[in-house]
Amino acid sequence: MVALGPVLLQICNVTNTPGISVGVMHRGELIHTANYGFGDVERKLAPNEDTTWLMCSMTKGVTAAMVGMMVDEGKLDFTTQLREIFPHYQRSDAQANITIADPLSHRTGIAPYDGLWLSSDNQIVMERSQAIPTFSYAPAANPLRTKFGYNNIAYEIIGQVLEEISGSTYLD
Incomplete structure (x- = not known):
C-alpha cells in the first residue's frame, strides 16, 4: 500500500482533489490506513482516520x-x-x-x-x-x-x- 501513495497523490493532483483517505479491510479487520493531501483545505490540515468525507455516489x-x-x-x-x-x-x-x-x-x-x-x-x-x-x-x-x-x-x-x-x- 505504501507504494500507492505517490499514485494516489498524482490522482489527487490531476483531478484537483484536495485530499484522500484509504482504508483496507481484510476479513472484517482494518489492516491499513493512509491519508494524503488536505482534509481541511482552508486551514491546511491533513486528513486523519476521523476525517469525514462526502462519498456521494x-x-x-x-x-x-x-x-x-x-x-x-x-x-x-x-x-x-x-x-x-x-x-x-x-x-x-x-x-x-x-x-x-x-x-x-x-x-x-x-x-x-x-x-x-x-x-x-x-x-x-x-x-x-x-x-x-x-x-x-x-x-x-x-x-x-x-x-x-x-x-x-x-x-x-x-x-x-x-x-x-x-x-x-x-x-x-
Whole structure:
C-alpha cells in the first residue's frame, strides 16, 4: 500500500482533489490506513482516520456489491420486487413491478426528483423513512426498464432493502 501513495497523490493532483483517505479491510479487520493531501483545505490540515468525507455516489458501487453478496448467499434475488419486501410500496402503474435490479441499473422509469430530498446547498432534507412513500407516489418519467434515469432515492431504497434482509443498519 505504501507504494500507492505517490499514485494516489498524482490522482489527487490531476483531478484537483484536495485530499484522500484509504482504508483496507481484510476479513472484517482494518489492516491499513493512509491519508494524503488536505482534509481541511482552508486551514491546511491533513486528513486523519476521523476525517469525514462526502462519498456521494461512491456508495452506489458498495451498495450494488452488497446486493450481489446477498444474492450469492441466497438471501435476495435480483428479480425480487420491492413490494415483496415492502408491502407499503404501493403503485398502480407498471412501476409497481420494480425489482431489485431496476434501481441498481437506474431503469425504474421514475423521475429523479432530487429536489425533494436534497437542498440547493446539498444538505439532505428528507428523512430516510420518507423514501419509500415518496418513491411510491413519484410520477413515472419513462416506462419501466426502457431508459436510464439516474435516481438517488431508488438507491436509498436499495439500502433499506439491505437493512431489511440483513437485520443490520446500512452503516454497519
